[in-house]
Amino acid sequence: MEQNLAGKTILFLDGSAGNICVVEKAKELGARTLIANFYPTENQPAKKIADKAYQLNFWDEVVMRKLIVNEQVDGIFTTASDSHLRAYSLICSENGFHAYCSSEQIEYISNKILFKDLCQKYGLNVIPEYTIKDMKDLYDVEIQYPVMVKSPDNSGGSKGMTLVYEESALPAAIELAKEYSPTRSVVIEHFFEGDEFVINYMFVDGNPFVLYTKDYCKAIQEGQVLRDNAMISPSKYERLFYEKADQRLREMFKGIGMTNGIIFLQCFVENDELYFFEGGCRAGGADEYYLWQDIYGVDFIKCLLRFSVYGSYNEPELKNRLQGTKQHTVESVLNVLLNPGTIKEICGTDEVASMTGVLTAHVNVALGETIQKDFTSGQIGMRIMVSAKNAEEYIEIVDRIYSTLQFISVEGENLLKPRINFEHWLF
Numbered sequence: 001m002e003q004n005l006a007g008k009t010i011l012f013l014d015g016s017a018g019n020i021c022v023v024e025k026a027k028e029l030g031a032r033t034l035i036a037n038f039y040p041t042e043n044q045p046a047k048k049i050a051d052k053a054y055q056l057n058f059w060d061e062v063v064m065r066k067l068i069v070n071e072q073v074d075g076i077f078t079t080a081s082d083s084h085l086r087a088y089s090l091i092c093s094e095n096g097f098h099a100y101c102s103s104e105q106i107e108y109i110s111n112k113i114l115f116k117d118l119c120q121k122y123g124l125n126v127i128p129e130y131t132i133k134d135m136k137d138l139y140d141v142e143i144q145y146p147v148m149v150k151s152p153d154n155s156g157g158s159k160g161m162t163l164v165y166e167e168s169a170l171p172a173a174i175e176l177a178k179e180y181s182p183t184r185s186v187v188i189e190h191f192f193e194g195d196e197f198v199i200n201y202m203f204v205d206g207n208p209f210v211l212y213t214k215d216y217c218k219a220i221q222e223g224q225v226l227r228d229n230a231m232i233s234p235s236k237y238e239r240l241f242y243e244k245a246d247q248r249l250r251e252m253f254k255g256i257g258m259t260n261g262i263i264f265l266q267c268f269v270e271n272d273e274l275y276f277f278e279g280g281c282r283a284g285g286a287d288e289y290y291l292w293q294d295i296y297g298v299d300f301i302k303c304l305l306r307f308s309v310y311g312s313y314n315e316p317e318l319k320n321r322l323q324g325t326k327q328h329t330v331e332s333v334l335n336v337l338l339n340p341g342t343i344k345e346i347c348g349t350d351e352v353a354s355m356t357g358v359l360t361a362h363v364n365v366a367l368g369e370t371i372q373k374d375f376t377s378g379q380i381g382m383r384i385m386v387s388a389k390n391a392e393e394y395i396e397i398v399d400r401i402y403s404t405l406q407f408i409s410v411e412g413e414n415l416l417k418p419r420i421n422f423e424h425w426l427f
Contacts, residue, residue: 006030008074008309011067013037013058013084015044017364021287022079023050025301031309034071036064037084058087061094068095075308078282082110083182085282098311100203100261100304101281108256109263109279112150112187119276122252124245127268127277130188146191149173151181163191189277194270195425197237200283201249202300202322204313206259208250209322212292212331213238215425216266229420231333232394233291236425237269244274260307262300290359290385291331296321329387330394330426334401336382337417338365340373341409348404352384355404357397359385365407371415381407381415391426398422 009032012019023033023046035047036054047053052071056063067073068091076097078084089106092099108118116126130141149170150161160180162173170188177186196216201208213235216228235241249265262283267276283289289301298321303313343365353361361384365371372378384401388394398419407415 004030005074005305005309008032009034009072010075010077010305010308011036011071011073012046012050013076013078013088014081015039015041015047015050015053017045017362018287019046019079020049020362021289021360022046022077022301022305025299026077026305029302029305031305034067034073036067058091064091065095073097075305077305077308082106082280082282085110085280098308100307101258105256105258106281109265109281112278113185115279116277118252118256122248122255124248124252125267125273125275127192127275128190143167143170143188144190148189148191149177150187150189151177151185192268192270192275194268195237196266197235197241197269197274198231198264198266199235199241199249200262200264200288201253202262203253203258203260204319204322207319208253208258209319210246211262211322212288212295212327213241217420217422217425228333229335229337229417230398230422231288232422232425233331234327237274240269240272241274245276260313262304287360287362287383287385288333291333291387294331294359294387295327295329296325329389330391332386332388332394334384334386334398335380336384336401336405337379338371338381338407338415339417340371341411341413341415342370343367343407343415344410344412345406345408346381347406347408349382351404352382352401355397355400357386357388357393358401359387361385379417381405394426395422 005026010026012023012035015035015037026033033050034052035050036056036058038057040055041047041053054067058064076088076092078088085106089099089101089103108114119126130143146163146165148161149164160177162176164170164173174186178184198214198216200211202211212233214231214233215235217230217232218228261281263279263281265276265279267274292300298315298318303315306314346363349361349363352358361382363382364380386394386397388397402419405416409415
């Protein structure tokens, strides 16, 4: 079977820094790369390395059709954003390209309200929520605080999410969530103090395989949930997941006709019960492909890129690898978080990138950039993929990273936030 993409053109919708690795992988396969979206090239790092870039409205069917014909596009691809994913599915459908998920499947999994309804249909617990259509409804609903207020259809990167402890803060949180929602919708959920568990499945010709489990290691600052300081795999709740949810999820996937692609599902764990609240028909936005490749010896980015052109992963051993490989390492996404301030100097990044146990290390910020106090992905100064033999070695690597990095502000202060207590998740 055809393994490379020589002579093929792939159109990407995401030009952010997180898509650089995907564009690079497409080039390794021999593909010509295009990126088209709303944003100018100077604000899109991935656009700068693509063979060609366009600033346009990818929701405009006529514009996209003209671009696809003129550039002789062979496949469409996108990664981390739910809004991009919806456009991707529609463009594929309208132009006869291979999409690994339909628009209906995307809505079932990505829309927080539809996802929770679907989970309940298959006997899975979900986080209790409060329905408020108008501000006057606040006084008719008995809300048990704390609650998480967010958009049901666009909260990637923690955008528009607020942890609310009292009624007086609720109106402002609702308005913020509406700003990030294409439909001006809001979800208000009971906030669990328990740990957060995430599962990734990969589908191969209708067969679901558990790809990866992880725990989100988060911190709370001034009443707000910070970006996850790290995601650590395997999850300490993996056995509980298999006992409580795996079989029901497989029935759910069959019910909505999932056949290919990668999805993630998130839930909270409290009193040995899993409470699902969110999912996505995508891998996520943390470059975890590198960790999966470290575990399975398979380049999953290249599998998905080949699917976009051929409708097949073209990876003969994929099922066997997914079925027979057991994870023996601690794999982690380490998000180095920064305090607010303007960056004057960045030190130690090259040393970190060359450390034993560091698979990849990408700087997410630039000199002169001001870090806002926004509790979103904008606080991530550097994203590092770490692989360790065991928990003890993982802690050693992380401590070495933190003792090496410096993000110096114009005032001469190191903006690096202290790491949180990962030992809680590991031991």
